[in-house]
Amino acid sequence: MQLYLVTGAAGFIGRSIAAALLARGELVRGVDNFITGKRANLNGLEAMEFIEGDLNDPRVCAKACEAVDIVFHEAALPSVPLSITNPIATNQCCVGATLNLLMAAQAAGVRRLVYAGSSSAYGDSPTQPKHEGMLPEPISPYAAAKLAGEHYLSAFSHVHGMETVVLRYFNVFGPHQDPTSHYSGVLAIFCRKMLAGEVPTIYGDGGQSRDFTYIDNVVHANLLAASAPAEKVRGKVMNAATGSRITLNDTFHHLRRLTGFKGSPLYAQGRAGDIRESLADITLAQKLIGYEPIVGFPEGLRRTVEWYRQSEEKSHAAQAYPSLEYA
Numbered sequence: 294m295q296l297y298l299v300t301g302a303a304g305f306i307g308r309s310i311a312a313a314l315l316a317r318g319e320l321v322r323g324v325d326n327f328i329t330g331k332r333a334n335l336n337g338l339e340a341m342e343f344i345e346g347d348l349n350d351p352r353v354c355a356k357a358c359e360a361v362d363i364v365f366h367e368a369a370l371p372s373v374p375l376s377i378t379n380p381i382a383t384n385q386c387c388v389g390a391t392l393n394l395l396m397a398a399q400a401a402g403v404r405r406l407v408y409a410g411s412s413s414a415y416g417d418s419p420t421q422p423k424h425e426g427m428l429p430e431p432i433s434p435y436a437a438a439k440l441a442g443e444h445y446l447s448a449f450s451h452v453h454g455m456e457t458v459v460l461r462y463f464n465v466f467g468p469h470q471d472p473t474s475h476y477s478g479v480l481a482i483f484c485r486k487m488l489a490g491e492v493p494t495i496y497g498d499g500g501q502s503r504d505f506t507y508i509d510n511v512v513h514a515n516l517l518a519a520s521a522p523a524e525k526v527r528g529k530v531m532n533a534a535t536g537s538r539i540t541l542n543d544t545f546h547h548l549r550r551l552t553g554f555k556g557s558p559l560y561a562q563g564r565a566g567d568i569r570e571s572l573a574d575i576t577l578a579q580k581l582i583g584y585e586p587i588v589g590f591p592e593g594l595r596r597t598v599e600w601y602r603q604s605e606e607k608s609h610a611a612q613a614y615p616s617l618e619y620a
Contacts, residue, residue, distance in 0.1 A: 296320045297519075298361040298403075300348060300394065301368030302341065303330025305470040306409065306462075306511060310365050313512045315340050324348070324357045328386070329370065334469055348390035354397035363519050364398055364406040366391065369439070373413065373566040376435035387438035388445075395449045405456035407518045408446050410530065411439040412463040412504070417568045422504075424574040425461075425530050433566035443530060450528040458518045458526045460511070463534035463573045467508030467593060468600035480505065480594070483545065484601040487554035497563035499542035504534045504573045507593025510586045517582040525581050534573030535586045547591070551598040 297314050301307035302323025307330070314321045315338060323338070326347040335343065346353035348368055358364070370376070370386035391408075398406055415423040416430030431437040446457035464478070471477050472485035486493045514533040518526060539547075545558050578584035588596075 294320055295362040296322060296360055298357055298364045299323045299341075300357070300364065300366050301325055301330060301409075302338070302343065303327060303332060303334045304367060305334075305467075306465060306508065307365070307367035308334040308338065308469050309467070309508050309512050310367065310515055311338055311341055313516065322357065322361065324353065325368065329471070331471060348394050349385055351393050351397065354393045355400070358394070358397040358401040358403055361398070361401060362404050364394070364403055365409075365515055365519070366394060366406060367409045369409065371411075371435070373433045373435045374564060376433055376438065377566055380434035380438075383434050383438050387435070388441045391442040392445055395445055395455075399449060399453050399455060403455070405458065405519060405523075406446065407458045407460065407515055408442060410443055410459040410461040411436060412461050412532070412534070412571055412573065413568065414440045414443070414461060415568075415571075417570075419570070421570055422536065422572040422574040423532065425532065425577050432568070435566070447528060456523050456527045458521075458528075459530040460514050460518055460533040460578075461530065461573075462511055463504040463506050463532065463571060465506050465508055465511050467597050470508075470597075472601065479503075479541065480544070480548075480597065481601075483548050484552070484598055485605075487548055487552040488598070488602055488605060490554065490556075492556050492559050493545070494561050495541050495545065495558045496561050496567065497541075499545070499558070499560065500540055501567070501569050502538040502540045503544075503571050504536070504538045505544070505590055505593075506534045506586075507588040507590065507596070509588045509593070510535065513587050514578060514582070514584050517584055521582045529577075529581060531578040531581060531584075532573040532575050533578060533584070534575055535590065536573055536575045537590065538570070538572040539590060544594075547594055548598065551595060552602075
């Protein structure tokens with residue numbers, strides 16, 4: 294039976310991939326240092342072997358990769374604004390850790406590594422939709438760091454024959470995404486604020502658009518990439534998204550209806566490193582791994598709001614009755 298390693302297993306996407314693997318009855322090992330991951334995200338993953346550690350430590354990487362067949366590398370410091378204020382930390386978490394992991398995976402005989410790439414690699418080119426043949430133009434340290442990870446995967450694929458696959462994610466959202474940080478995904482922040490009756494902030498005029506991709510689609514793409522024939526996917530880079538886009542203003546109106554929020558957003562100056570338009574061409578993923586989005590944006594948004602609403606209700610109940618446990 295294959296053993297799967299999920300890095301960043303206490304994070305939003307890593308946790309979701311691990312849960313899907315466990316639901317299939319797979320053997321799963323997770324690793325996380327809890328810089329951005331949450332211990333609460335491990336609830337429900339008790340069948341997963343877990344290592345608490347930092348991938349910047351080669352010993353942690355070696356232990357994590359032992360006897361592993363396939364790696365899903367989700368660990369990173371996923372924030373454009375944070376990368377601008379602290380590019381060194383971003384480089385350590387996104388580049389140094391990835392290189393350590395690749396070296397350990399190669400030494401342990403890992404067969405395939407699926408990497409969480411980022412649509413930020415495309416930069417702010419006016420060309421839409423973004424396709425994998427475009428020249429990358431990163432405009433933030435985070436984008437540059439994620440792209441560097443892609444290049445290291447390509448090098449290890451060529452030099453060591455490792456089966457590496459890159460999935461470039463486009464604005465992933467859904468349950469378990471942290472809504473409490475200034476650096477969190479915009480939909481997570483909007484959901485938390487609007488459910489609490491607080492005014493959300495839109496940076497810029499709100500006309501910027503995103504290919505918002507519900508988490509189940511990204512999990513689906515990862516599982517397909519892990520099982521596809523090597524001759525089709527080795528060394529490949531593919532977009533993982535929906536192939537459709539929506540503006541932040543329209544997204545706000547959808548959320549206002551779903552949350553019951555009565556106010557208007559606060560508009561603020563646009564942030565450095567933010568991209569105006571983002572739309573994926575998913576043709577290559579359709580061709581190589583048979584990928585198709587399985588949950589559309591409206592349904593994904595509805596599920597997300599409901600999850601945050603239930604989480605908030607559980608939190609309030611736990612505060613009111615601290616002797617009770619809520620899973």
